[in-house]
Amino acid sequence: MIELTGILLAGGKSRRLGRDKAQELVGGRRIIDRVLHSLRQVTKFQTVVVDRFDRIEELNIDAQINFVVDAYSNSGSLGGLYSGLQQSSTSWSVLVACDMPFLSANLFEFMFAKTLDGDFDVVIPRVEGRLQTTHALYNSSCLEPINARLKDGLLKMDGYFDNVKVCEISQDEIFKIEGAESSFFNVNTGEDLELALQMDKNTYGD
Template sequence: MISDVTGILLAGGKSRRMGADKRFLTVGEQTLLERSCNILSRIFERVCIVIAQDSQPLETPVPVLRDLIPSCGSLGGMYTGLHQAATPYIFLSACDMPFIHADLIRYMVDVKDEVDIVLGYWNGRPQPTHAVYSRNCLSVVEALVRSGDLKLQRLLTTPALRVRLITEDEIRKIDPEGRSFLNVNTPSDLELARSLCADQREDRGGAPSERA
């Protein structure tokens, strides 16, 4: 178990494009929230869920934090996670990513020590909600939140922060199809995730699809 990184799961509960609370939609035999919590809890000694200030309470054994600053999206959730974590780093993930891969997360954590940010680069795009962030990011995140600039990608161009991109070639060695970065935002995304999960179960002879 990793002790110097806290797993932070963003579960705001807005789900505007889905039309239903994504956290409680099932993929396989678990809800999206359960899938992500279970993976992170196998990796990190400390795991927290961050929800919006106006979100419905969650019944979960994992500690739940409400956003310290309201209505700031993922950047606000990151701020809350960095501010509240007792560790020098956090691993940030979103609960609508049903196929996060424990081995890829561990790989990213393993290369964190000389940098402030470690994140995947997939399909020509950085993946800021599947990333490791150091406490050194906190002041930059706070300044962005206070200014109303809520794009996580802004952190990547901040000269004071050292960034390590995990390339597609590196990712493919662990997660060949990059399923770690699949987000479930719409009903069609949910249908795809359920189909992929069913395929995994068939490939494994009916074994659970969650990756440890």
């Protein structure tokens, strides 16, 4: 168990899928339950960030989970990250989304080890040329620069990175870790959900 808080974004807006993707089943379990299972394997604490109080009842999570209602409404993932970091019990937190059914605990451990290599504020993978902002580690030192952006209505997840120390992890490094490649897969559409079901079947069988 790592001195790390898992922040799970579970706002509930699933525009492309047309229904609550967090509660879709993959391998007989809701995606959000799969995400929490992965987080519990490696993080000491878990926080679920929601956009409204009644979302807590909707999710019906049977566990001792810390729920946080987003402090900045309609501010997307950046607002959710800020709200989660505010309530974090540890210096470092890992941010994930509720639509990622194949998260890798081994990858989180690898990423956390990077925090010991320097005085970083963010540890983040770059996969297929893109920074994976909802699959990254953030230090509580990010709170002030994030808050400044939110107050100005600036919601780009990496918009404050020039003001903090960022450790990027290359795709080559990441894909050496077993299960890491599928860790970044997320369900946004019906086609994604079908693919997730097939991926689960290929891994675990019927």
